[in-house]
Amino acid sequence: MTKLYVGNLPFSATDESVRALFSNHGTVEKVSLINDRDTGRPRGFGFVEMSSADAARAMAALNGTDFEGRTLRVNEAQERSGGGGFRSGPRGR
DNA sequence: CATGAGCGC
DSSP: OEEEEEESOOTTOOHHHHHHHHHTTSOEEEEEEEEOTTTOOEEEEEEEEEOHHHHHHHHHHHTTOEETTEEOEEEEOOOOSSOSSOOOSSSOO
């Protein structure tokens, strides 16, 4: 499964809206929109998990397209440092 | 009541 970084999202966008949008180009495994926990405002970007084929397809299909009035940014997501669990070991994931 | 970089606790 590949993680997709979705940026330049409109503040009106929601996880279900993003899921529906990506669902049109492939099977969406999971959608996680990121909101600023410091101020409580949505940062305007999120992450979408899909299979590698569907992820690349949706990325190429939705990247650079207009979504809710904003130019959608879709790219491969970087690996998050740490996370809920401590990932220090040769056996990641 | 709001805002706009870009990579999530």
